[in-house]
Amino acid sequence: MTMNRRSFLATTAAATAATGTPMILRAQPKEYVLGASLPLTGPFATAGQLVAPAFAMAAKLFNDEGGIAGTPIRFVTEDSGYVPQNALNNYQRALASEGKNMIGYFADSTGAMKLIAPELKGENARIMGSTSFASELADPATHPYQYLSGPTYQSQFDILLQNIKNEGGQKVAFIFSNTEFGRDPIEHGRKTAEELGLEVVLEESTKAEGADIPTHVTKLAQSGADHCILQGYVTGVWPQLIGGARQFGLPVKFKGTFWGMEKLIADRITAEAGPFLEGYEGVMPYRYFYDREDAPRYQQYAELSKAMFAGTPLENYMSTWAIQTMCGLEIAMKAFRDTAEAGQELTADNIAETLANISDWDSGGFFGGPVSMENNAIGTGRVYGYNPEDGLFTPKSDWFTV
Amino acid sequence: MGQFVQFAINGLMAGAIYALIAVGIVSVYKATKVVNFAHGYLIMFGAYFYFTFAVIVPGQPWAPAWLASWQPGWMVEMRGELPMFSPVAAVLDWVANLPRILLGLFGALVCNAILGRIIERVLMRPLMGQSIFAMIMVTVGLISILSGAAQLIWTADAASVPYIAPNMPIRFELFGTMIFLFGTDLVNMAVALLLFGGIVAFVKFTKGGIAIRATAEDQSTAYSMGISVPKVFSRAWVLASTTGAIAGAILATRNGISPSLGLFGFSVLAIVLMGGLDSYVGVLIAAMVVGVLEAMTQWKMGGGWAEIVPYVTVLVVLVWRPHGLMGQKEVERI
Structure with a gap:
């Protein structure tokens, strides 16, 4: 092709138009990336393997909806083995390989969040959600890029204590694992109990695994508590404590927080050891998956699950752990989309500002009504109780906002 | 005073299980001079074998229904509307589980014995005559292999297993x-103490036990006296694995089953050092002391201290008696 005056002018005009495009359009990648570390092996492999498919579902759902202002999003998940250092390595690797295309990250523990937090500076900052409800993270001054997809453990204690007060309880025992996770809300819980006029008659810390059940149950019996809050356990210790107390005929009502509220675990305990979890209650930030009449978003998940996970246990039930992850991804997506729609570049600072200002958000049924971000957390939840006969957790209170 | 007795009994019950775990470490050390760092993971395998035969196998569609839950008519009638934790209901529930409990214990004993034999034959025996340090390092390597293998075979899922004995509540005033x-x-506690006593009697009064003791004194002399040292090694590992199977099954009933069971071995190692690596009696005393101290500290000072105080005591004892309470002082001859 020979270059004449006309073609020269046309080429020059096209080149000028291209180079003169506003910065935001030039900076927009072909796809965005959200990285994640999941415990696919190690002590929480069960939870990790139940959560991993949620990312596949999220990719399908969010991209079918148009991604982020028309740009698709890709999820990259890696195994952490539930080791925070591995999660940090995964984060750094994802940052190096995906660069600016990576606009968010999802970590699998409080430890990982804390370890990665100092890395979130300047060019390396990314918005970050996780499985953690650690109270320490809900502070935009110290953790501006990290958020919780529900209430902190302290808020969960507030909800439970208010519920105990409403039930006419007077003496409360706190039994918790001797871990950061276990100790998180204890001091705060003591203060809240005092404000509500409840007497804390026992603060008992146990080993996170292999606790000496007879000794702890004996102390609970001697304390004279009418209610007992269990904190800092996932699959072990809490069922044995409840079983032990029931054997001794203690009339104590047991309450748990998010990680002690999974139906799959309660069902398994019931199948193996009998229906002794009858009456067990706890705080849950979200609706259970089967309670989706007023949750249009859950209905979408259910349809997708049927299509994507046919023939697997995920086809009909999504664990609370997966719901927590999906809620975290929904919050991140809302912040990404709102930032893009406002014509702002998707930098960590812009996204963090949008996320911190989420207010009256209709989550599509995760929570009881519209919710707002406060201190990068959503302080809402309600009390559910377990019925071993039908294996369902059903609501025992209204939604509390704290 | 009544409370003191309560916590002392709780501590003794925990101590008896520590002793049963410790007996395996002492047996292997006595025969081979090898401190088996992987003993906790042998116990974990025992627990998983118990889980396999008491929960997984009876739950298979091809397994007969009576294996999962034996429910003869007379028992169903007796069980009737009894409250879940009444003593009679607890006994009846246990009887219903008895077939799978027995299968679980039998399976755990056999499989763990085979596992112990394989470890000894494949990993330890080729190192006979080499430095003890190399053999100890092999047991350290075994920790990763056993822990990884358990997660591959059974996943990291936590699960529960049926109680070995009826779990009825016992209440009395004191x-x-x-x-x-x-x-x-x-x-x-009774099972753990009986097994412990049985092993001590075996080592003290039987021919096989005398061979273990002779080998512990001096391998070369034992050889020259016609004792088959490889057989003694093998016997000690099988003994450790089978007691470990029972200890694992008991631990699993108390704490549920998960890969973290293997970590118990490390706290028990401290107890073994306190009692004396080659002394059954010393280790029994140390296990009971640590069990009671843990319970008492939990009672008076809370859980944060309960994980520290007993092991501070272990350190104090070791500073005072480096070979443990009743361990034999090693004499170096030049």
């Missing part, structure tokens, strides 16, 4: 205080 005990814990 010095004006109501004492609470779990039936199954008392039986566990």
Whole structure:
């Protein structure tokens, strides 16, 4: 092709138009990336393997909806083995390989969040959600890029204590694992109990695994508590404590927080050891998956699950752990989309500002009504109780906002 | 006073299980001079074998229904509307589980014995005559292999297993205080102490036991006296694995089953050092002391201290007696 005056002018005009495009359009990648570390092996492999498919579902759902202002999003998940250092390595690797295309990250523990937090500076900052409800993270001054997809453990204690007060309880025992996770809300819980006029008659810390059940149950019996809050356990210790107390005929009502509220675990305990979890209650930030009449978003998940996970246990039930992850991804997506729609570049600072200002958000049924971000957390939840006969957790209170 | 007795009994019950775990470490050390760092993971395998034969196998569609739950008519009628934790209901529930409990214990004993034999034959025997340090390092390597293998075979899922004995509540008044005990814990304690006593008697009074003791004194002399040292090694590992299988099954009933069970071995190692690596009696005393101290500290000072105080005591004892309470002082001859 020979270059004449006309073609020269046309080429020059096209080149000028291209180079003169506003910065935001030039900076927009072909796809965005959200990285994640999941415990696919190690002590929480069960939870990790139940959560991993949620990312596949999220990719399908969010991209079918148009991604982020028309740009698709890709999820990259890696195994952490539930080791925070591995999660940090995964984060750094994802940052190096995906660069600016990576606009968010999802970590699998409080430890990982804390370890990665100092890395979130300047060019390396990314918005970050996780499985953690650690109270320490809900502070935009110290953790501006990290958020919780529900209430902190302290808020969960507030909800439970208010519920105990409403039930006419007077003496409360706190039994918790001797871990950061276990100790998180204890001091705060003591203060809240005092404000509500409840007497804390026992603060008992146990080993996170292999606790000496007879000794702890004996102390609970001697304390004279009418209610007992269990904190800092996932699959072990809490069922044995409840079983032990029931054997001794203690009339104590047991309450748990998010990680002690999974139906799959309660069902398994019931199948193996009998229906002794009858009456067990706890705080849950979200609706259970089967309670989706007023949750249009859950209905979408259910349809997708049927299509994507046919023939697997995920086809009909999504664990609370997966719901927590999906809620975290929904919050991140809302912040990404709102930032893009406002014509702002998707930098960590812009996204963090949008996320911190989420207010009256209709989550599509995760929570009881519209919710707002406060201190990068959503302080809402309600009390559910377990019925071993039908294996369902059903609501025992209204939604509390704290 | 009543409360003191309550926590002392709780501590003794925990101590008896520590002793049963410790007996395996002492047996291997006595025969081979090898400190088996992987003993906790042998116990974990015992627990998983018990889980396999008491929960997974009876739950298979091809397994007969009576294996999962034996429910003869007379028992169903007796069980009727009894409350879940009444003593009679606890016994009846245990009887219903008895076929799978027995299968679980039998399977755990056999499989763990085979595992112990394989470890000894494939990993330890080729190192006979080499430095003890190399053999100890092999047991350290075994920790990763056993822990990884368990997660591959059974996943990291936590699960629960049926109690070995009826778990009825036992209540009685003592010095004006109501004492609470779990039936199954008392039986566990009795089983642990009986096994411990049996092993001590075996080592003291049988030919095989004398061979173990002779090998412990001096392998070359034992050889020259016609004792088959490889056989002694093998016997010690099988002994450690089978007691470990029972200890694992008991631990699994108390704490549920998960890969973290292997970590118990490390706390028990401290107890073994306190008692004396080559002394059954010393280790029994140390296990009981640590068990009671843990319970007492939990009672008076809370859980944060309960994980520290007993092991500070272990350190103090070791500073005072570096070979443990009743360990034999090694004499170096030049």
